[in-house]
Amino acid sequence: xxxxxxxxxxxxxxxxxxxxxxxxxxxxxxxxxxxxxxxxxxxxxxxxxxxxxxxxxxxxxxxxxxxxxxxxxxxxxxxxxxxxxxxxxxxxxxxxxxxxxxxxxxxxxxxxxxxxxxxxxxxxxxxxxxxxxxxxxxxxxxxxxxxxxxxxxxxxxxxxxxxxxxxxxxxxxxxxxxxxxxxxxxxxxxxxxxxxxxxxxxxxxxxxxxxxxxxxxxxxxxxxxxxxxxxxxxxxxxxxxxxxxxxxxxxxxxxxxxxxxxxxxxxxxxxxxxxxxxxxxxxxxxxxxxxxxxxxxxxxxxxxxxxxxxxxxxxxxxxxxxxxxxxxxxxxxxxxxxxxxxxxxxxxxxxxxxxxxxxxxxxxxxxxxxxxxxxxxxxxxxxxxxxxxxxxxxxxxxxxxxxxxxxxxxxxxxxxxxxxxxxxxxxxxxxxxxxxxxxxxxxxxxxxxxxxxxxxxxx
Numbered sequence: 487x488x489x490x491x492x493x494x495x496x497x498x499x500x501x502x503x504x505x506x507x508x509x510x511x512x513x514x515x516x517x518x519x520x521x522x523x524x525x526x527x528x529x530x531x532x533x534x535x536x537x538x539x540x541x542x543x544x545x546x547x548x549x550x551x552x553x554x555x556x557x558x559x560x561x562x563x564x565x566x567x568x569x570x571x572x573x574x575x576x577x578x579x580x581x582x583x584x585x586x587x588x589x590x591x592x593x594x595x596x597x598x599x600x601x602x603x604x605x606x607x608x609x610x611x612x613x614x615x616x617x618x619x620x621x622x623x624x625x626x627x628x629x630x631x632x633x634x635x636x637x638x639x640x641x642x643x644x645x646x647x648x649x650x651x652x653x654x655x656x657x658x659x660x661x662x663x664x665x666x667x668x669x670x671x672x673x674x675x676x677x678x679x680x681x682x683x684x685x686x687x688x689x690x691x692x693x694x695x696x697x698x699x700x701x702x703x704x705x706x707x708x709x710x711x712x713x714x715x716x717x718x719x720x721x722x723x724x725x726x727x728x729x730x731x732x733x734x735x736x737x738x739x740x741x742x743x744x745x746x747x748x749x750x751x752x753x754x755x756x757x758x759x760x761x762x763x764x765x766x767x768x769x770x771x772x773x774x775x776x777x778x779x780x781x782x783x784x785x786x787x788x789x790x791x792x793x794x795x796x797x798x799x800x801x802x803x804x805x806x807x808x809x810x811x812x813x814x815x816x817x818x819x820x821x822x823x824x825x826x827x828x829x830x831x832x833x834x835x836x837x838x839x840x841x842x843x844x845x846x847x848x849x850x851x852x853x854x855x856x857x858x859x860x861x862x863x864x865x866x867x868x869x870x871x872x873x874x875x876x877x878x879x880x881x882x883x884x885x886x887x888x889x890x891x892x893x894x895x896x897x898x899x900x901x902x903x904x905x906x907x908x909x910x911x912x913x914x915x916x917x918x919x920x921x922x923x924x925x926x927x928x929x930x931x932x933x934x935x936x937x938x939x940x941x942x943x944x945x
Contacts, residue, residue, distance in 0.1 A: 526942040527886065530564050530573060530915075532557045532935035535891070536928055538899055538919040539582060540589030543940065544600075545905040545913055549620050550940065552915065553590035553602060555582050557935035561590070561604055565624040568911075574624050578614060579631065580605050586922040592904070593648030594620055595656045596677045602629065603646035607925070608664050611640040635673050635682035644668075647706050648904075651741045652713075657685060661701065665830075666724040667693055668701035669755065672741065685741060691719065692755035698723075700758060703730070703775030707741065708841075711786040715741055718780050718790050720773050721758050728828040730773040732758070733765040733792055733806065735813075747788075747808050764806050764813045767794050772801055774827060781842030783807065783850060784867060789842040791818075791852060793825075801825040803839050803854055805870045816870050823858065830924065842870075851876050886941060891918050893933035914941050 533541075534555050542553035545568070552564040552573075561580040564573040582588045587607035594600055598619030605612045614629040634640065639662040647659045656675040661668045669689035673682045693700035700723045707715040714737040723729035736752055738744045744752045746762040753760065767773045772795030781789045790806040796817060803819040825837055840853030842865070850865040852872075863872040889896055901915035918936040920928070 528571060528940045530554070530938040530940060531562070531575070533917050533938045534559045534582075535893075535896070535917075535919045535933040535936045537584055537923055538586055538897070538921070541901050541915055541917070541938070542590040542592045542602075543901055543903045543905075543913060543915045544592045544594065545903050545911075546594050546620055547906075550913070551592060551600065551620075552938070552940065553592050553604065554917075554938055555590075559583075563592075563600075563602065563624075563629065565628075576624055576626060576628050578602075578629060580612060584923065584927045585925040587644060587925065589646070591646045591648050593650075593656055594905070595675055596654060599680075600629075601648060601656065601658075601675070603648070603658070603660075606643045606646060606660075608642045608644055611635065611643045636684060639669070639671055642668075649706060651685075652715075652739060657741060658682070659690075659706070662689075663693070663701060664725070666701060666722055666726075666729070667699040669693065670702060670704060686754060688754040690744070690755060691761075692757055693721070695757050695759050698758075702734070702756075703778075705778050705780055707738070708780045710782055710788060714739055716780050716788050717744075718764070718778055720767075720775055720778060720792075722775060723769060725830045726828055727774060727830070729769045730775055731767055731769040731771065732763050733767060733773065733778065733790060734761045735764050735788075735790070736762060737788075747813075748811055764790060765792075765794070765804070765815055771795055772825075777837065777839055779839055779841040781840075781852075782844075783842065784844060784848050789850075789870070791839045791842055793837065793839060795824065799824055801837070801856070803852075805842065805852075805865075807870060818852065818863065818865070818870060818872050819854065821856065821859070823856065825856070845876065849876075886916055886939070889918065891933060891936060893920075895920050896933060896936075897921055912943050914943055915939070916941055 530552050544551045548568045550566050554562055556562045559581045561578040563576040566573050582605050585607045588605045590604040592602045600616040600620055602614040611633055613632050615632055616628055617630055642663055644661045649657050651657050658673045660671055662671050663669055670691040671689055672685040674685040675682055691702040700721045702719040703722055704719040707717045710716050717736045719734050720730045721732050736744045777793040779791045783789055787808050793801055794804055796802045800821055801824050802817050805818050806813045806815045838855045843851050845851050850867055852863045852865055862876045864874050864876040866873050896918050899917055903913045917938040
């Protein structure tokens with residue numbers, strides 16, 4: 487057992503920050519046909535390219551797993567040992583439809599067993615667990631379809647997310663309900679009994695306040711340098727994405743006891759009436775679930791970054807930092823464009839904002855992208871104002887940032903590793919698809935499958 491625990495030790499402290507939301511940001515890419523992948527690229531398999539869905543990459547010590555939908559849209563897991571070129575493929579009895587919410591999430595528990603959740607949008611739980619630990623060989627029957635954890639509030643599941651609590655135990659977080667009317671549920675896995683239980687007696691957040699209903703769109707809890715899990719979210723009143731409002735915040739040391747930024751305890755579930763509002767952006771004010779991130783400055787203070795409209799109605803990136811017990815909000819960008827969005831379904835918005843990060847010299851960096859501009863700002867550490875573009879170390883090989891497909895409308899997608907490889911090594915997934923189609927079928931013809939690749943990038 488100690489050997490198995492040593493295999494997953496590297497990942498236990500890593501928070502799985504891969505909450506897939508209904509916004510897909512296209513990667514601007516020049517066209518380069520027939521480029522030859524560099525030596526640090528390994529092909530996995532051809533994959534469906536008719537619409538994007540979040541895939542999963544999980545590297546634990548010297549083992550690597552990739553969860554994806556193959557060319558026929560069948561849910562598949564590929565497994566290999568680092569240093570080997572050959573993959574073992576484990577097809578699972580599930581084919582996805584046209585919904586870009588149907589992301590794949592994987593994690594490893596403290597005994598080395600793999601957990602997988604996928605293919606859900608307001609639908610019954612789809613959940614598999616490996617029959618043996620990760621350090622044993624995988625074959626065609628390596629996963630058992632359980633499709634049950636607790637047995638309650640599992641019939642309308644969306645946004646599955648695995649993470650680890652302060653003790654290293656595996657936690658599963660998901661929304662139960664629908665857009666505009668949902669609760670956030672957390673389960674905790676007991677490795678000794680190989681059973682799930684509720685982590686919280688009540689939902690973490692609930693959208694039911696009197697006669698009103700809404701739901702919280704959360705950024706997955708992020709473990710900060712202060713030891714707290716930091717949580718940020720926006721509320722959404724209806725399935726129409728235009729109804730997002732109010733940037734909110736809470737924190738916890740154990741994912742069980744939650745509080746405001748000043749330490750005031752919060753009763754669960756957190757609602758729109760009880761939560762801490764960082765920025766009271768109204769519905770229609772340019773907020774969009776998915777364009778909200780959490781980072782930290784050199785002093786370890788949380789910094790939220792997000793999009794909203796400025797006083798002139800233009801789309802801008804704003805930052806909010808906790809300073810001396812209050813949230814200080816600043817406009818970072820100075821753009822002249824306005825990004826309109828509304829309606830239901832997955833949105834192909836060509837915009838994104840990153841988390842504030844620390845550069846090697848202690849200054850702050852912030853990635854950003856719009857349909858007309860992208861890059862990394864260097865921020866003044868005192869004012870958080872953009873003081874120029876930073877030259878960052880290349881993390882994605884240049885040839886692979888360009889489209890390989892000649893099919894019109896294709897986009898490059900990247901997925902970070904939710905595990906932890908050998909120190910100094912970092913991996914990403916790369917593939918190409920068309921943009922989202924509001925979760926509706928596309929008429930034929932469809933693009934041919936694209937090649938899914940694992941890429942070792944600069945750590």
